[in-house]
Each structure stands twice: as structure tokens, then as C-alpha cells.
Amino acid sequence: MDAAWRIEVHGTVQGVGFRPFVHRLATGIGIRGHVRNAGGHVVISATGPPARLEAFIAGLKTDRPEAARIRDVLVTPGAPGGDVTGFEIVESETASGVSREIPPDLATCGECLRELFDPANRRYRYPFINCTACGPRATIIESLPYDRVRTSMRGFQMCAACAAEYHDPTDRRFHAEPIACASCGPRLRFPSMTxxxxxxxxxGGGVIAIKGLGGFQLVCDAINDEPISRVREIKARDAKPLAVMVRDTVTAGALADLAETDRLLAPVRAHRAGPTAARRAVARRVPWDA
Known part of the structure; x- marks a missing residue:
């Protein structure tokens, strides 16, 4: 006999590809229902055999997106709906008085990098390339729950190609809120009088300001004292270290001593799922090693 569970997932679970992940997980296991952003957390309505629901909970732990940080899971059993078919991502709902953990901007992933440098790809050299695994988050979010309409991307209407990716559950840009391309998204240009x-x-020792989807970055030659002094003057930052951009960890290793964890970019280790408590007629919290 089927059961129905309402599952609240708290932590950094918005802006990290969590809803598309839940959709894929539920579809693969055979769970019916929906997932939505609510306030600063995620709410899942799941219907299916109890064994599959337990497998679904375990999968949330072991297979979650790398950037996700799950702090707590609250499960409340309920009565299954007889007309529930399939699984979908539904419209977000606002909520007050909840924890709102804003995800950080995520470095460009390997798949996007491959597209970026592929002349045959439609996003070839597009500076604002992103997907559910990478791209701007904190710098574009204006409020939660995390949806495109509550980001600085709301003024850019998706072209047909981007919209097709956004609505395709098999695409890695499924519900990627900052999705864009050169046809419909922000563009980068360098205005120069000379x-x-x-x-x-x-x-030549100058300083330029580069505007991303979020704020500005001041850029200069990191081995030229004159522009560095100019940047410190502009930012009123006399002694605090400045960030140095390098191509890769090999280049960084030639400039500084890197610990092994630095070289591996501090990967997020998958959490091991512990046994869940016996289901009760009241809400239960799933043990979570966050």
C-alpha cells in the first residue's frame, strides 16, 4: 500500500540544483508527487511504497548535488492522494520566519568549460555561461525562494533554445535559474576611447572594472606594483591581501605553497546515510550528518 510523506529539507538547498536533482531521483525510484522551494528550504510531496520512500530519503543524502549542504530533514506522514501521477517541479511558495541560507557563486564546472571553448557550441566564449552545477548565485539573488523572477536575471527573457533546456528534465540546465546565452542573456563589451x-x-599597467551578473571586479597586473597601488587606493585597502586570479592550480602552485586540500579545491565529500528512525504518526527528523 502506498504512503505519502511531506519532506522538508533545510540547509543550502536553493540555487544548487537541488530541485532538478530531486526530480531525477524521484523519477528514477518511481516516486510520485512534486518538489518546490518554500522560503529558504525545499518541500517535497512524495507518494509511493514505504520501501521506495525510504530509498528516496537515503538518496537525498548520498546523491545530493556537491554544492548542497543539508542541515535537517523533517518527514511528516500523510494520506496519499489517489490522483497523483508522475513527479514535477511546481511553483515556489513564500514563507516567513525560516532560515534562509544563500548559496555562494559557483565556479564554472567542467561541462560548461568544455562548451565555452568549443567553436561548434552555441555558447562558445559566452562569458555568462552556467548550469545547475555552476554560475552566479549570491550576486544575483534578491530574495528567496530562489527563482529567476527574484534575481537580477528577471529582465532577460529566455530565447527558445534556452527555454527548451530549462524545461527539459534530462538537460543539466533543467531549472537553472540564471540560464542565458548570447542571444538572450547579458553581453560583455569593453568600451575604449582609444x-x-x-x-x-x-x-600596460592599467586598471579595468569588469561587471559580472552581480557586482564589479577591479582587475590589474598582479606583478606590477603601480596598478596594485592604484587598486589599493581605489578600494582604501592598504594592507589586506587582494585576490590573485590564475588559470589553474598548476599556475597557483608556482606562486604559492598549496596544501593538498587547496589543490583538490576542497571537494565536498558525500555524506554517509545513517539508519532512519521508525516511521511514526507524527513528524520525524531524519538523522543527518551535515
Whole structure:
């Protein structure tokens, strides 16, 4: 006999591809229902045989997106709906008085990097490339729950190609809120009165400001004292270290001593799922090693 559970997942679970992950997990296991963002957490309505529901809970732990941080899971049994078919992502709901953990911007993932440098790809050299596993989060979020309409991307209407990816459950950009391309998203240009390229200005000891989807970054040659002093003057930052951008960890290793954890970019280790408590007629909290 089928059971129905209402599952609340708390932590950093918005803006990290969590809803698409839940959709894939539920579909693969054979769970019916829906998932939505609510306030700063995620709410899942799941219907299916109890054994599958337990497997679903375990999968939330072991297979979650790397950037997700699950702090707590609250499960409340309920009566299964007889007309529930399939699994879907539904409209978010707002909620007050809840924890709102904003996800950080995520470094460009390997798959997006491959597209970025592929001349045959439609996002070739598109500077704002992203997917559910990477891209801007904190710098574009204006409020939660995390949906495109509550980000600085709301003014960019998706083109047909981006919309198709956004609504395709098999695509890694399924519900990627900052999704964009050169046809419909933000564009990057360098206004110069002298015809210089941005790289020429930096190489010549100048300072440029680059606006991303969020704020601005001041960029200069990291081995030239004069522009570094200028940046410190602009930012009123006399002594605090400045970030140095490098191509990869090999280059970084030539400039500084890196610990092994630095070289591995501090990967998130999958949490091991512990046994869940016996189901009760009241809400239960699933043991969670966050």
C-alpha cells in the first residue's frame, strides 16, 4: 500500500540544483508527487511504497548535488492522494520566519568549460555561461525562494533554445535559474576611447572594472606594483591581501605553497546515510550528518 510523506529539507538547498536533482531521483525510484522551494528550504510531496520512500530519503543524502549542504530533514506522514501521477517541479511558495541560507557563486564546472571553448557550441566564449552545477548565485539573488523572477536575471527573457533546456528534465540546465546565452542573456563589451582591448590596458599597467551578473571586479597586473597601488587606493585597502586570479592550480602552485586540500579545491565529500528512525504518526527528523 502506498504512503505519502511531506519532506522538508533545510540547509543550502536553493540555487544548487537541488530541485532538478530531486526530480531525477524521484523519477528514477518511481516516486510520485512534486518538489518546490518554500522560503529558504525545499518541500517535497512524495507518494509511493514505504520501501521506495525510504530509498528516496537515503538518496537525498548520498546523491545530493556537491554544492548542497543539508542541515535537517523533517518527514511528516500523510494520506496519499489517489490522483497523483508522475513527479514535477511546481511553483515556489513564500514563507516567513525560516532560515534562509544563500548559496555562494559557483565556479564554472567542467561541462560548461568544455562548451565555452568549443567553436561548434552555441555558447562558445559566452562569458555568462552556467548550469545547475555552476554560475552566479549570491550576486544575483534578491530574495528567496530562489527563482529567476527574484534575481537580477528577471529582465532577460529566455530565447527558445534556452527555454527548451530549462524545461527539459534530462538537460543539466533543467531549472537553472540564471540560464542565458548570447542571444538572450547579458553581453560583455569593453568600451575604449582609444581602441585598446582590455588585455592591452591590463598589460600596460592599467586598471579595468569588469561587471559580472552581480557586482564589479577591479582587475590589474598582479606583478606590477603601480596598478596594485592604484587598486589599493581605489578600494582604501592598504594592507589586506587582494585576490590573485590564475588559470589553474598548476599556475597557483608556482606562486604559492598549496596544501593538498587547496589543490583538490576542497571537494565536498558525500555524506554517509545513517539508519532512519521508525516511521511514526507524527513528524520525524531524519538523522543527518551535515
Amino acid at each position: 581602441g585598446e582591448a582590455a588585455v592591452d590596458v591590463v598589460a
